[in-house]
Amino acid sequence: xxxxxPFLTLLSHLIMIAGVAIVALPVWIAFVISTMDATDLLGGxxxxxxxxxxxxxxxxxxxQGEQASSAPPVLLMxxxxxxxxxxxxxxxxxxxIISAYAIVYFRFPFRMFFFWMIFMTLMLPVEVRIMPTFxxxxxxxxxxxxxxxxxxxxxxxxxxxxxxQFFLTVPEELLEAARIDGAGPVKFFIDILLPLSRTNxxxxxxxxxxxxxxxYLWPLIVTTEDSxxxxxxxxxxxxxxxxxxxxxxxxxxxxxxxxxxxxxVVLFMQKLFVKGLVEQEK
Amino acid sequence: MQKRVxxxxxxxxYLLVAPQIIITVIFFIWPAGQxxxxxxxxxxxxxxxxxxxxxxxxxxxxxxxxxxxxFYRTIVFSFSTAALAMGFSLxxxxxxDRIIKGESVYKTMLIWPYAVAPALAGVLWFMMFNxxxxxxxxxxxxxxVSWNHYLNGDQAFLLVVIAAxxxxxSYNFVFFLAGLxxxxxxLIEAAAIDGAGPFRRFWSIVFPLLSPTxxxxxxxxxxxAFFDTFAVIHATTQGGPAKATEILVYKVFNxxxxxxxxxxxxxxxxxxxxxxxxxxxxQFKYVERKVAY
Numbered sequence: 001x002x003x004x005x006p007f008l009t010l011l012s013h014l015i016m017i018a019g020v021a022i023v024a025l026p027v028w029i030a031f032v033i034s035t036m037d038a039t040d041l042l043g044g045x046x047x048x049x050x051x052x053x054x055x056x057x058x059x060x061x062x063x064q065g066e067q068a069s070s071a072p073p074v075l076l077m078x079x080x081x082x083x084x085x086x087x088x089x090x091x092x093x094x095x096x097i098i099s100a101y102a103i104v105y106f107r108f109p110f111r112m113f114f115f116w117m118i119f120m121t122l123m124l125p126v127e128v129r130i131m132p133t134f135x136x137x138x139x140x141x142x143x144x145x146x147x148x149x150x151x152x153x154x155x156x157x158x159x160x161x162x163x164x165q166f167f168l169t170v171p172e173e174l175l176e177a178a179r180i181d182g183a184g185p186v187k188f189f190i191d192i193l194l195p196l197s198r199t200n201x202x203x204x205x206x207x208x209x210x211x212x213x214x215x216y217l218w219p220l221i222v223t224t225e226d227s228x229x230x231x232x233x234x235x236x237x238x239x240x241x242x243x244x245x246x247x248x249x250x251x252x253x254x255x256x257x258x259x260x261x262x263x264x265v266v267l268f269m270q271k272l273f274v275k276g277l278v279e280q281e282k
Numbered sequence: 283m284q285k286r287v288x289x290x291x292x293x294x295x296y297l298l299v300a301p302q303i304i305i306t307v308i309f310f311i312w313p314a315g316q317x318x319x320x321x322x323x324x325x326x327x328x329x330x331x332x333x334x335x336x337x338x339x340x341x342x343x344x345x346x347x348x349x350x351x352x353f354y355r356t357i358v359f360s361f362s363t364a365a366l367a368m369g370f371s372l373x374x375x376x377x378x379d380r381i382i383k384g385e386s387v388y389k390t391m392l393i394w395p396y397a398v399a400p401a402l403a404g405v406l407w408f409m410m411f412n413x414x415x416x417x418x419x420x421x422x423x424x425x426x427v428s429w430n431h432y433l434n435g436d437q438a439f440l441l442v443v444i445a446a447x448x449x450x451x452s453y454n455f456v457f458f459l460a461g462l463x464x465x466x467x468x469l470i471e472a473a474a475i476d477g478a479g480p481f482r483r484f485w486s487i488v489f490p491l492l493s494p495t496x497x498x499x500x501x502x503x504x505x506x507a508f509f510d511t512f513a514v515i516h517a518t519t520q521g522g523p524a525k526a527t528e529i530l531v532y533k534v535f536n537x538x539x540x541x542x543x544x545x546x547x548x549x550x551x552x553x554x555x556x557x558x559x560x561x562x563x564x565q566f567k568y569v570e571r572k573v574a575y
Contacts, residue, residue: 005480008380008480009380012377013377016381019374019388019392020388020392023391023451026406026410030409045420048417095302096302098299099303102298105285105289106291106295106298107288108290108295108296117303118303123558124310124311124555125509125558127531128534128554128558129314129317130538131534131538131539131547131548132314132316132548132551133309134539135316151309152305152309167285168285172286214397214398214399214401216400216401216516217513217516221539232401232513233401235402235517236401236405236516236517245414262397262399266393266396267394270393274393274456278456
């Protein structure tokens, strides 16, 4: 610190505490509501202190689901979300790392053409080509399937760039030495490049897991059967009940369960998360 | 761009890029091409025949006052969201940068909203502002503001801006804090010796040095507000009341899936594609060169 100004330091702390409170308030209120009974919420504004229905609400939502909007049990939706998040994260990493390997370590016709083709995916988010993409999925009979939920999303320009960038920093001598020792491209990749990429893969995995878990529009259009709903899009069914108020304590229980896994990933892997976040934008 | 020493192999490199390229072609490039084709066609009511109409769909689109209004609304929405999210995060990042003790605790407590899905962020704020049970609408009622986003379009708009910005705070905070910590201490110390107070130092030294970060975040936030906030709106206000929260991405979805206007929806898709392409180029140009100041 440049100079000692106790008043400003105190003010900084106060602003930080206020900021943290503003950021955390909605989640706290959601938690309070998720421990309430339907009758507790009839009286108007939600209280600030939890009620006693915590176990009942969470058990109902996890194993039975909300009956009023005939949403499936949240445990099922969370399993779907998990499959989708893992499928997308692992799929993106695998296909990106091998295509980056080809682009950096091989010389072959159309190399740059392929590179630019991968680059183009950056400019074509699902949101801008919803209808035709839906048609492709429907024609391929991929609606209501885990393949339909994951495969179309696993092309990744950012992951490919990240690995390419990293491979370019790997010393040339490693490859020369490996070749002198008689290692072929596959052996070099598995024994030398993969172990070197471990931290990058882990950091990217954290970001991509969150990305996959939080998908909304894609599962919304690809799934029509309840049994393939993911939790993030499933909660919408409980909010948008026609001609009635949402059953808030169930909605909040579901919302909290839906944000728990990625939030835990961020909190427990904070270092990797920040690394992944910053590297992605290089 | 490439290694000096490379492997040469007849088919292995093609095998390695194949999965990525196949998915890109089937699920990205082909549908995008279809959108472009669809956008110059008109289909009759039964889907039996299509007719090539040049740019009629686009002309109709830009002659449609409701589309232009949605366009304008999207721009206001994006800049409000970006401004709110960035302003709040910058304030917090500057404070966190000052603090020596406990900085990492604050950082941890601010970082997790990144993990919250936009849809869930929307649902949380939808509840906070709910006219019956919401604590904020309750407090607003105390000071004489009657809040009902089910009826009042401006309030619904404000609601989605707040929800969208809230989710983006942690991202901006991480980057602003990294940017602030990269500002050379010697410059700040020199200014302090010359008698500049904390505010003067911020405006004359730190803020200008932070401009590459700020510009980068502005682009990222605009892209986020344009495209990733679909979930915030779809899960809460559904574009209503009376289209007050309908943004471009929501309109494409709505016109395509609910209204089944294929040509119009495709033309909208193409317009959006142009926007993404422009934003991506801006972003990449910046990454290549960094902003000079």
